[in-house]
Amino acid sequence: MTTTTDTHCPYCSLQCGMRLEAPHGAGARVAERPGFPVNRGALCGKGQSAGELLAPASRLSTPLVRERGALRAAGWDEALDRVAEGFAAIGAEHGADAVGVFGGGGLTNEKAYQLGKFARIVLGTATIDYNGRFCMSSAAAGNRIAFGLDRGLPFPLEDIARTECLILVGGNPAETMPPALRYFRELRENGGTLIVVDPRRTRTAQQADIHLQPLPGGDLALALGLLHVLIADRLVDTEFVRTRTTGFERARSEAMAHWPERVEALTGVTAGHIREVAHLFGRARTGMVLTARGPEQHSKGTDTVGAWINVCLAAGKAGRLRSGYGCLTGQGNGQGGREHGQKADQLPGYRSIEDPAAREHVAGVWGVAPDSLPRSGRSAYELLDSLGRTGPDGVRALLVMGSNPVVSAPRAAQVTRRLRSLDLLVVSDLVLSETAQLADVVLPSAQWAEETGTMTNLEGRVILRQKAVEPPAGVRTDLWVLRELAARLGVDRGFPDDPETVFEELRRASAGGQADYAGISYARIRAEEGVFWPCPAADHPGTPRLFLEAFATPDGRARFAAVTDRPSAEVPDADYPLHLTTGRVLPQYQSGAQTRRVDALNAAAPGPFVELHPLLARRLAVADGDLLAVTSRRGRAVAPARITDTIRPDTVFMPFHWPGTGRANTLTNPALDPTSKMPEFKNCAVRVEPARDAAAGPGAGVRP
Ligand SMILES: Nc1nc2c(c(=O)[nH]1)N[C@H]1C(S)=C(S)[C@@H](COP(=O)(O)OP(=O)(O)OC[C@H]3O[C@@H](n4cnc5c(=O)[nH]c(N)nc54)[C@H](O)[C@@H]3O)O[C@H]1N2
Ligand SMILES: Nc1nc2c(c(=O)[nH]1)N[C@H]1C(S)=C(S)[C@@H](COP(=O)(O)OP(=O)(O)OC[C@H]3O[C@@H](n4cnc5c(=O)[nH]c(N)nc54)[C@H](O)[C@@H]3O)O[C@H]1N2
Ligand code: SF4
């Protein structure tokens, strides 16, 4: 007998609907689920092959503990006792904040909520953050400053197809969210204009009407230049600015110093193009600006997002049907993962941990005294950089759940050294990731189709991943692990391992907060193909479109950001003359912990590479496939050359999905944005030369 279950993809923030067919006693097969509105049956290659993730061959099937330097199999009691005793001893000796937690934006809402609660009331630590800090934090900060609320898209994806002019800044959905590309195609079929801003002529840029190709880090200046033209050429929607915004004058004076010819010199985008795009956007009746990681992963990411929102506001393209600013979120639960309390400064419902009323509400739901809740902790990179250090700020023990920072963190060699210097590293994962390989205790977790839980996609739509198959014998869920650890640490209530019970509590904890889930239930999600937050009551329809009447600021008006341009933290010089930017390829996902274990995906993208322009290749006297050494102030990586004229000659690009000698994050700069604490993944200075060391083959150290 075959069971059929409607569920969602294990990977990105589109959370495509899929159907899993599980013949009794055999592996599961992914099938189409045409009824789900976001992807209408379409899946990318990662989604299509996701059934392979469930195969036991590459999975962890038993806890592991480190003994005399090596990991060995252990029973659950031994592993959990070791974790609980270690956390208790380190907390007692060094203080509660010396025990840290590092979560992930791929965790379900239930797991993220329970992990935040575990940190605050079982460990009593302020030291918790998560990989979403590396992902969406600059857009989140920009959204909150301008609109008073942070939801990736303030409208459903389908609205994209019906706007007149869309500027996509630094996103490559043709590789990162292929089924969403349909909406951009429909936009053009409906007569709309698609403008893409990217230092590379990506597969997405190739489908645009206009492609602007700025230097990495040029987006802030470019947005100021567009605002300049809107003002100088009288394209500002003065009525909108007067009635629905504040702060225009300051934004205006900064933009006036960025005339198109000056911006051309700063970014490489011609003054003619700047004028053309400003006119197209300004004159269109409806328009959108979407950003993704390209402009956001910078030490000026928050201001850059602010500058693009300013363009929307000046043109009157916000808070109206088919108009607005949006951010394409990234991880499966990149949105929900930051709403329920695994971010250093947040409590469930997108509440601030420093707000007395928020503390009182959440403490009430948790049955603890508000004063007992820790204050805000440090951001992801700051947390990783404090690992193993002695002194009052040092973190001595860490629980990692849902991230693989050995591959994905900036300045990764240093982060790896810090992880190694911990007294106790505990990693919960499905597979023996590069980070799990360093752990003292590894806890094998159930995943995706083996457990039920909600996720919140890039539109703010809360969806339900339903359990389709049993986890392998010996594997437990993260919720069960948190329950067992809490009990061993003296808290035997409040940590149920049934996801729906956790969700019912999450509803209450979020009630009255910005991300209000109080009216959402598993039954409603099943019946309605997802529910958009905020949804404060069971009879509330949910909120697919935000801001149509008012923005979420105290006075209901959107705020222009006061931003000035500044250089990236590192700019090319004689020693490091080129820009390095980093990103993704279609077949691999993130640190690759999952996709590097799927044969078809590995065949399509077997290893790292360095993308460079033919002019640069000629100057370096290298041919396609030759090994290149890329050196930054942090370290050196080696990978084969991929020569293409789709990239700027002054910039090289590396995907970050692989560990080993070709690891892009050996090179990246951990300079942080002052507001969002986002590291500068998208721009650092490097030197590129032919690699003389034959030892580092193209795939060296790549396979798991
Ligand atoms: N196949 C695949 N899909 C994924 C993921 C994956 O790992 N693999 N990860 C998911 C996650 S978590 C995320 S966050 C999203 C990310 O989705 P995207 O943001 O679309 O992905 P990236 O490749 O990181 O960056 C997008 C583009 O930014 C460009 N870029 C680089 N520097 C700059 C710059 O300074 N300015 C501008 N304007 N552009 C720049 C790059 O050339 C790249 O084409 O993808 C999600 N989907
Ligand atoms: N150079 C460079 N670096 C980057 C970026 C970039 O553009 N350039 N992008 C950044 C971005 S946007 C992101 S989002 C990060 C992501 O980077 P990571 O945080 O490393 O993300 P993943 O590789 O998805 O790691 C998730 C891990 O959790 C495991 N896992 C999955 N589901 C579960 C679960 O339910 N429970 C448990 N216990 N484990 C689970 C997976 O097997 C995997 O090992 O990388 C960042 N790093
Ligand atoms: S686009 Fe994202 S959610 Fe959809 S199938 Fe691909 S990886 Fe999965």
Ligand SMILES: [Mo]
């Ligand atoms: Mo991300």
